[in-house]
Amino acid sequence: QILSSGPKCGDQQVEGPNCIFNANPGLRLPSIADAMSVNRFDEIKRYLHFVDNNSPADGDKFFKVRPVLNVLEATFLAAVKPEEYNAVDEQIIPFKGKHSSKQYIPKKPKPWGFKVWVRAGTSGYMYRFELYQGASGGRGDVGELGMAAEVVVRLCSDIHNNGHKVFFDNYFCSMPLLEKLREYGIESTGTCRSNRLKGAQDKLMKFTDMKKKERGTSSVVSTSDNITVTRWLDRSIIHIASTCAGKSPEDLAKRWSKKESEVIQIARPFAVSFYNSHMGGVDLVD
Template identity: 45%
Template sequence: MSVDEMMIPFKGRSGLKQYVPKIPCKWGYKVWAPAGILGYVYCFEIYYGGVNVDDSKNAGVGGEVVKRLCHDIAGRNYKIYADNYFSNIQLLLDLRDKQIWYVGTIRFDRLQGLYKLLKSKKEMKSLGRGATNVMTSSKGLTVVQWYDNALVHTISTYAGIYPQDTDKRFSKKQIKHIQIGRPFAIKTYNDHMGGVDLMDFL
């Protein structure tokens, strides 16, 4: 299941109404939801503009949202996919303790001490598109770096580089489509992250 935000259109008067300027539906109720790859939403939580202080002290606001949405699937070996708004190290450890596995993109500044073991953006760029680097922490978290048009970081409790495949990209330099290497963590993330977006189209 992928976890993401979605908007329920609404322009009337309500204290719960949110304004999100960067998406097509700018006004409405903002909700967090887990969805399958076919666009089926299993449950949702309405965003009300604040968060309980106790809830945000460990896995962050986004991380605690994921934990609440996944409460009913603990111990059932589900796999969760989410973007860098939600991902942080504590979230992955908490989910793994409940036998819930995770792949997500992650912001560089949330990697804590792990960033010291990774390559710099300059190093990855010099290796060219499709360049990959991986490290696994002492706590069993795997961070994959992948350079496409920009440097992407994923973090996971089960997915790393292998099995690798290739993906088609357009090269401005060569003026044609080329095939570049793609690690498994990136592929499985891309394959499963569209559930909530698909629901928006239905």
């Protein structure tokens, strides 16, 4: 009950005992307020521990709450069968206190807090998560694929060889990551930075040539590893790398044209619409 009081007070945006012991029935938490005094509640919170503080942390900055985090993740996994389509992305848990793992992400609505790597389904259900601990954190293993790609591999370790498809943005995406996931029986699609295309960029239409074309122009190549790379001109040039999606079937996307001062339709490769349809699951978790 004490653990559950945190989320409840967070929902009400009222801090600590002011929420739990509030006279307002909509705020009050009877299971605690009727069983103990405010002083007793504070005393329990003060001495509540989940591990021995003297036990080795192995560099884990969250070792004091690691048992709770493990139980939460196991519960999320056991409650629902994973969906076919999953996305891996980052979230921020707002926090302005002092902690070495606190991050500042200026583009987020609440930029200060703990960064969390999340795997969620298209529905918005969160299956796996991992708290980022900074460059010196105990769970930031770089491995052969690099730190970001290894995050994806770890978060997808429970869905091997079950027909799942995973989506991620260009922070995570690389050709070796797509190859590694396919070894595990996982198809994947992601936006990819041009310097991570492992030679495929040399076979695509050149940047200078594509920028002279009309919006909706695309160029597609398949690598020797059967990864399809799509270069597409929208407002800017983007790249999609995929083991399961290419150019066809194309559809039409509506865009505002400054030149014509009206909404126009441009050709959009299947890989782009496929990615857009299934990448937003982590955002829905909020």
